[in-house]
Amino acid sequence: MAAPADNRREAFEREALPLLDAVYRVALRLAGDEAQADDLVQETMLKAYRSWHQYKSGTNVRAWLLTILRHTFINEYRKKKRAGPTVDVGEIEGYHVFHEVQEADPEGNFFDQIVDDEVLRAIDSLPEEFRETLVLSDVEQLTYAEIAEVTGVPVGTVKSRLFRARQALQQKLYDYALEMGYIKRVER
Amino acid sequence: MNAPRKIDCQEAAERLYEYLDGELTPDSEAEVRAHLDDCAPCFKLLGFEDAYLSFLRARTRAHQAPEHLKKKIFEQVLFDQDSAS
Structure with missing residues (x-):
């Protein structure tokens, strides 16, 4: 019979490592x-392994791991670095970009000219609470309920953060596309 | 079955992302869908935002954990002596 430690390792390898x-x-x-992300991931996975007995098999292991990651980041890393918000997303006007481009580019073709690194740079410039909500949703495809669980806020807050984060990011990408000449500003 | 309650453009716009994310209740989703079927400008907005979200997904999922990190974590777990189980 396998020792409990072996069972734990097997279960962890099967359920957690693929994530x-x-x-x-x-x-x-x-x-x-990248260097800090490496450290953060190592620490997260070690904590997860050591507290594997607290994880209930068959429940949402992804949300559980991301919750540990977030706590580790907030408690140990955030103080070290990371500038504050570079935009005020408090006053986001809904669907402003669409209203600007609806005649010239209603299908949003200009997005296709923006490369990966530029998108990631724009995401990184969002304030933290908006950035994490957007990443959990649009990069990792978590549901609103899962994001609420990971970030410890009500679903209603997830919804409003996600709306504002997506709109703020869209505005940044649009401004960049204008600057690069991927799209022309409509004179009104 | 009853016809969905009529909603205006503002209500549809407020629920647009939830609609695209599949987060609405069936009734609420039917209301938004009925509005989009009838309202060309809102339907156009839906197409634009849908394209934007697809673009975000496509541009951000390429990163994978580097091999050296995978190896380190595998070893860390394999040789971890601080057993809690």
């Missing part, structure tokens, strides 16, 4: 650089 890429992607957006 390493997802944990890493979120860590990278939270921490902001």
Whole structure:
């Protein structure tokens, strides 16, 4: 018969390790650089392994891991670095970009010219609470309920943060596309 | 079955992301869908935001944990002596 430690390792390898890429992607957006993301992921996975007995098999292991990641980041990493918000997303006007481009580019073709790195840079410039909500939703495809669980806020707050984060990011990407000449500003 | 309650453009716009994310209740989703079927400008907005979200997904999922990190974590777990179980 296998010892309990072996069972634990087997279960952890089967259920948690396949999610390493997802944990890493979120860590990278939270921490902001690869070296710190590496440390953050290592610490997260070790904590998860050591507290594996607290995880109920068959429940949402992804949300559980991301919750540990987020706590680790807030408690141990956030103080070290990361500038404050570079935009005020408090006053986001809904669907402003669409209203600007609806005649010239209603299908949003200009987005296709923006490369990965530029999108990630724009995400990184969002204030933290908006950045993490957007990453959990649009990068990792968590449901609103899962995001609420990971970030410890009500679903209604997730909804409003996600709306504002998506709109703020869209505005940044639009401004960038204008600057690069991927799309022309409509004169009114 | 009753016809969905009529909603205006503002209500539809407020629920647009929830609609795209599949987060609405069936009744609420039917209301938004009925509005979109009847309202060309809102339908256009839906197409634009849908394209934007697809673009975000496509541009951000390429990153994978580096091999050296995978190896480190595997070893860390394999040789962890601080057993809690």
